[in-house]
Amino acid sequence: MLLCSPFPVLSSGADSPARPLTSAELVGILRERWQATYDLQLIQRRGRLYLQVMWAYLEQQSFPLSPEAYELKLEELVGTLNGLGVAEQVRQWLTTTSDKPRLGRAMGLPLELPPERASEFLI
DSSP, X not given: OOOSOSSOOOOSSSSSOOOOOOHHHHHHHHHHHHSSOEEEEEEEETXXXXXXXXXXXXXXXXXXXXXXXXXXXXXXXXXXXXHHTOHHHHHHHHHHOOOOOBTTBOEEEEOOOOHHHHHHHOO
16 A cells, blocks of 8 residues: 655745635635625736726625626636636735725736746737
8 A cells, every 4th residue: 555655746836835726715815805805807908917806896786796606707717817827926915915996996916927827828
């Protein structure tokens, strides 16, 4: 019986393994920081990819998504962020930014993509 794997554990980062984001963690950060579950979007502008925190939030009566649709959208977004290798950037920015979502003005994080991933997502 083999108790430990003969294969090395591969990490995605040079100094420490990157912990993937989860949708539950993302919701927790949003609610802790701003007491609301804001809409998040990825956009491409001028050859850069940005994560935007929009001004609309799930708890608003006029929010266009159901809780289930929001959760599915968030799961897809988290999968993309993890695939891009930017989970730690997003986590760090959301927990430390002094900015706050405001009506009509999205907050934006320019994502620093690893070179091998940038070519896959940016045209």
